[in-house]
Amino acid sequence: MLTFYHAPMTRSTRVLTLLVAIGALDAVEVRDVTVMRFDGTGRRDPSNPHPEGKVPLLVQDGEMIWESAAILLHLTDLFPESGLGVPVGDPQRGRYLSWLAWYAGVMEPALIHDAAGLSHPFLSATFRGPAEIRDRLSSALSTSDWLVGGRYTAADLLVSSPYLWFKDLDPGCDRIRDWVARCAAHPARATAMQMDGTALAA
Known part of the structure; x- marks a missing residue:
């Protein structure tokens, strides 16, 4: 049994987008919860088992997966037929893992x-800065x-997400802008955004 704790229009929308993309919504119970937001609204939801009261959180058979x-890695491994991950043993597996970790850690x-x-x-020695991020992405693309692997994966979904959420955040070059536009055009994103909008309006 999979349960996904989600707050609409937050970082967890990335996970909702992946669930739509891999066709797993029927296999996952989505529970909308409230969280504290940057503007000071919201509250910690007592029904959310995340130790810090945050989202996203995925629970499988009582075990929590957070961050x-x-x-994203866990779900793409669980649903390999979606093609949105890279399976163990594939030569591109290390590259896939590296992009997921690079996003979170850098x-x-x-x-x-x-x-x-x-x-x-x-800070600059450990995490680099916008110029280094631009150069790294531009080189990769x-x-x-x-x-x-020459195809859209959960790595693209995750790494592109800041540019999709923060419209004033300029990627710094046309090559990256074009890639962000390709990521934005994935039909799962439009579906997830519509689901979030409906939830917020309820």
Whole structure:
């Protein structure tokens, strides 16, 4: 049994998008919960078992999986027929894992520090900055339309997500902008956004 704890229009929308893309909504119970939001609205939901009251959270047979990258990896491994992951033994598996980890460990922290106006040698040495992110993505996309194996995967879904959520966040080059547009055009994103909009309007 899979249960997905979700708050509409948050980071967990990435997981909802993947669930739509892999055709797994019938296999997963989606539970909408409230969370504290950046604007000060919302609250911690007592029905949400996440230890920090956050989303996304996936629970399988009583075991919790948290953090977007871990959940995306787990789901694409559970539903390999979707083609949105890279299976164990595939030569591209390491590249796929690396992009998921790079997003969580490098890209998102660097973008948050930059947006907050934080600057310190320790931060730039550890997480890099927007220029390094731009160069890394531009280089990766110079030989392929996608990050892994010449096809759209959960790595593209995750790594493109800041540019899709924060419209003022400029990727820095046309090659990356074109890739973000390709990611935005995936039909699962439109479906997930519609589902979130309906949930918020209820």
